[in-house]
Amino acid sequence: MWIKSLMLCIGLTLQAAAAEEVRLDARLQPESDIRAGQPLYYEIDVLTDTWLTGTPDFSRFQVPGTLITFEGSQGRTIQRNIEGKRYFGLSYRYRLIPLESGVTTLPGLQLEVPVGQSDKPVAVTLPARSFAVQPLPAAEAAGISLLATDIQLSQSLRPATLSIQTGQPLIREIRVQAQGALALSIPRPQALAKPSPAGTELPAEVKALTDQRGHSIGGERIEQVRYLPEETGTLTLPAVELAWWDIDEGKVKRTRLPELVVEVTAAETSLNEQLALAGQRLAHQVSRRFPGSWAGLAVTLALVFWALRRYRRSALGLFRVQFGRLHQHWRDSRFGTRHQAVRELKKTPAELTSTYRLIQTRYCSPSIRNAPLDPESQQNLLDGLAHYYGPSPDPTKGQPKMLRALRRLIIPKRSQE
Secondary structure (H helix, E strand, O other), rough: HHHHHHHHHHHHHHHHHHHHOEEEEEEEOOOOOOOOOOOOEEEEEEEEEEOOOOOOOOOOOOOOOOOEEEEEEOEEEEEEEEOEEEEEEEEEEHHHHHHHHOEEEEEEEEEOOOOOOOOOOOEEEEEEEEEEOOOOOHHHHOOOOOOEEEEEEEEEEOOOEEEOOOOEEEEEEEEEEOOOOHHOOOOOOEEOOOOOOOEEEEEEEEEEEHHHHHHEEEEEEEEEEOOOOOEEEEEEEEEEEEEEOOOOOOOEEEEEEOOEEEEOOOOOOHHHHHHHHHHHHHHHHHHHOOHHHHHHHHHHHHHHHHHHHHHHHHHHHHHHHHHHHHHHHHOHHHHHHHHHHHHOOOOOOOOOOOHHHHHHHOOOOOOOOOEEEOHHHHHHHHHHHHHHHHOOOOHHHHHHHHHHHHHHOOOOOOHHH
16 A cells, blocks of 8 residues: 555656746847847747647736737757757747837746646746847938838828819828838928918827737827818929838838829809809899899798708708818817817727827917826826837727826816916
């Protein structure tokens, strides 16, 4: 009996010893001379002297100012002799793109590794690791703030035509999609022609680009300029250019959109003018048959009845236009813009168009960082944006900070001082 107990104890001891034979080997590729915007790989070898019965549970981690993508093993099996013992396993890796210079620290990882001869996964710890990130070459990247793997620059017109009439609004939309970049780092494309036609710049829309699984893969910025030509002729919308740093090729690139030439023609007769001319013709015909004061009353009633039948749809259209103007006036007001900003923040995905419009109209500033806000509101806005559009977005943390700041933005400056 005691022999069986001894053998059982020896077996359990050997099984426990085998279960503990899990080794982790981590390295960076490259190990040194890492620059901002340069992609590198954090490779982790998972080794055991038995065999792996499943995939280790790799957790996602966040590093401020760094884009991180877990690429898995992709079938990279390894065999290695360590201290005279044979180990087998798989190699996994993360793809990292540090976007800021300084010291970057990768947090420690807790892995659950399922191995043979063990009833439950073996818990192993990979310690934290730090590495230095050098800035971009100043001679090549002076003034460049956008780091990306690819840039798509496109433009469109609303209405989608190169011929409009005087007094007809025209909106030029420029869309920048930056792969492998932070959304907040995308600058406004610069016009190449001087002077450019007078237009009203609308607040920019900035949002994150995601893949089909919801992972952030880059950023998008949408610029809009509204033109209202008052004279006939040609309206030349200048070419625009965006300078950026190509992460893969390690050099400055410039992406350009061509200029657009729009023909402006004279406006056709308006609806009010058509009604006036029709009324004059009808009054002239009635006055010839019904002279005197009754003729004037008959003309008025007939004109009203005819106009309602002939232009009932146009009249409804005019009513909708007036109502739309009142609604737009409310949307453009401080309280209306804040209301719209709160609604946009609660969308999925969230939008920040009205938030930027509120900053621009209330404080005459194109950016939150340069706006003359009180420190608490400014910090809440910046922290909220970091949670929305950082490398690892977490809107549940960013939304309360943004809403708290928006409530303070509508308070008059006298109350904040």
